[in-house]
Amino acid sequence: MPNPKIISFTVDDVRFPTSDDADGSDAMHGSPDYSAAYIVLKTDSDFEGHGLTFTLGRGTELCVEAAKYLCQFIVGMTLDEIRGDFAGLWRKLTSEPQFRWVGPEKGVIHLATGGVINAIWDLYAKVENKPLWKLVCDMSAEEMVSCIDFRYLTDALTPEEAIEILKANDSTAAVREKEMLESGFPAYTTSAGWLGYSDEKIVRLCNEGIADGWSHFKLKVGDNLEDDRRRAGIMRNTIGPDRKMMLDANQRWDVQQAIDWTNTLAEFNPWWIEEPTCPDDVLAHKAIGEGVHPIGIATGEQCQNRVMFKQFLQAGAIQFCQIDSCRLGGVNEVLSVLLLAKKFGVPVCPHAGGVGLCEYVNHLIMIDYIRIGASTDSHVAEFVDHLHEHFVDPCVIKNAAYMPPTAAGYSATMKPETIEKFRFPDGEVWSTRNSG
Numbered sequence: 001m002p003n004p005k006i007i008s009f010t011v012d013d014v015r016f017p018t019s020d021d022a023d024g025s026d027a028m029h030g031s032p033d034y035s036a037a038y039i040v041l042k043t044d045s046d047f048e049g050h051g052l053t054f055t056l057g058r059g060t061e062l063c064v065e066a067a068k069y070l071c072q073f074i075v076g077m078t079l080d081e082i083r084g085d086f087a088g089l090w091r092k093l094t095s096e097p098q099f100r101w102v103g104p105e106k107g108v109i110h111l112a113t114g115g116v117i118n119a120i121w122d123l124y125a126k127v128e129n130k131p132l133w134k135l136v137c138d139m140s141a142e143e144m145v146s147c148i149d150f151r152y153l154t155d156a157l158t159p160e161e162a163i164e165i166l167k168a169n170d171s172t173a174a175v176r177e178k179e180m181l182e183s184g185f186p187a188y189t190t191s192a193g194w195l196g197y198s199d200e201k202i203v204r205l206c207n208e209g210i211a212d213g214w215s216h217f218k219l220k221v222g223d224n225l226e227d228d229r230r231r232a233g234i235m236r237n238t239i240g241p242d243r244k245m246m247l248d249a250n251q252r253w254d255v256q257q258a259i260d261w262t263n264t265l266a267e268f269n270p271w272w273i274e275e276p277t278c279p280d281d282v283l284a285h286k287a288i289g290e291g292v293h294p295i296g297i298a299t300g301e302q303c304q305n306r307v308m309f310k311q312f313l314q315a316g317a318i319q320f321c322q323i324d325s326c327r328l329g330g331v332n333e334v335l336s337v338l339l340l341a342k343k344f345g346v347p348v349c350p351h352a353g354g355v356g357l358c359e360y361v362n363h364l365i366m367i368d369y370i371r372i373g374a375s376t377d378s379h380v381a382e383f384v385d386h387l388h389e390h391f392v393d394p395c396v397i398k399n400a401a402y403m404p405p406t407a408a409g410y411s412a413t414m415k416p417e418t419i420e421k422f423r424f425p426d427g428e429v430w431s432t433r434n435s436g
């Protein structure tokens with residue numbers, strides 16, 4: 001097996017201007033420019049590792065600087081050295097004394113950790129000539145668990161319990177892998193329900209979604225209650241009584257407001273309310289859940305790290321666990337949250353509304369289904385239909401299901417022409433705007 005050594009890196013700020021009809025618009029962020037700090041690890045061979053952060057607009061500048069800082073620590077390391085103690089490297093990066101203070105394990109520095117760690121996984125999978133999901137699914141339970149830093153987790157999950165969870169699924173994993181290769185993992189669409197869309201556009205997109213086989217639709221809410229009642233009614237009427245509708249408030253409310261607003265929309269039979277309040281407030285989610293039952297509580301896209309997820313799960317504060325492939329510190333930390341969710345019996349429904357997130361998530365749901373969660377009951381992964389054309393290995397959706405990626409790596413590689421055109425500030429798209 002080749003053993004490339006990381007010898008240098010580049011980190012670019014790649015930004016996509018908001019689309020005219022406001023794809024991506026929500027109650028807290030408006031219609032942002034989707035962006036990425038795009039990391040390329042270069043080696044002494046032809047192999048490269050590519051990773052990215054999902055960021056909005058100018059926030060990318062901070063992620064670029066943080067990623068450059070972290071990359072310094074892996075230059076000079078061989079892949080064998082990294083995989084020999086992957087949890088050790090993860091601990092080293094997240095515990096770096098000069099930078100730990102600006103986290104720890106949250107915000108810009110943790111987004112950058114995720115980007116760098118995922119670039120290493122991309123390199124690792126390319127060297128093994130496997131898509132990332134297959135690389136991880138082929139690991140023994142012990143190997144997989146050795147990638148995880150269990151610091152701060154052992155009151156809820158020990159390495160021994162994690163190994164037990166994985167081993168209990170071993171004998172049936174091959175059947176699930178075959179099933180994924182044949183029919184894929186169930187997905188839901190957010191693309192019909194952005195806040196900036198007209199009523200007519202919601203109806204048209206829902207009808208197109210139904211024709212394409214979608215059975216789960218998400219609606220952004222939280223800006224104006226009357227508008228939300230009208231829009232939720234339109235979506236429910238268009239998709240009919242049997243398809244699922246989910247609501248997403250992007251952290252807009254305080255506790256009582258969240259309860260009242262959600263209950264006003266209860267007549268439209270939503271399945272979950274997502275991010276009703278501050279993403280760090282475990283007890284508030286618990287209280288909202290009690291106040292809106294039987295509507296479930298979903299959160300995770302801004303859940304900082306495994307420790308926060310641990311508390312949401314321990315407190316019974318969420319009914320849907322929305323891991324985020326870029327917010328968490330890479331595959332290593334994602335694995336720990338998948339295992340925690342399995343232990344607490346909460347379905348994992350990954351967040352993917354961002355650039356590159358669907359491409360990453362496609363691998364993570366395969367790992368969860370084949371080796372960890374092992375169920376599609378109430379498990380459904382987000383799909384957002386824009387910006388996939390910039391990726392060399394874009395996700396594939398068939399009959400409203402994610403199909404397992406087939407190319408080697410972790411699917412974050414962007415097309416060279418995309419980097420050239422959208423790099424900030426000198427790419428064609430931005431230099432023309434800036435001078436205009």
Ligand SMILES: C[C@H](O)[C@@H](O)[C@@H](O)[C@H](O)C(=O)O
Binds near residue numbers: 029250301352382384
């Ligand atoms: C700013 C982004 O578009 C978010 O609105 C998006 O990630 C969203 O919360 C989602 O659930 O997909």
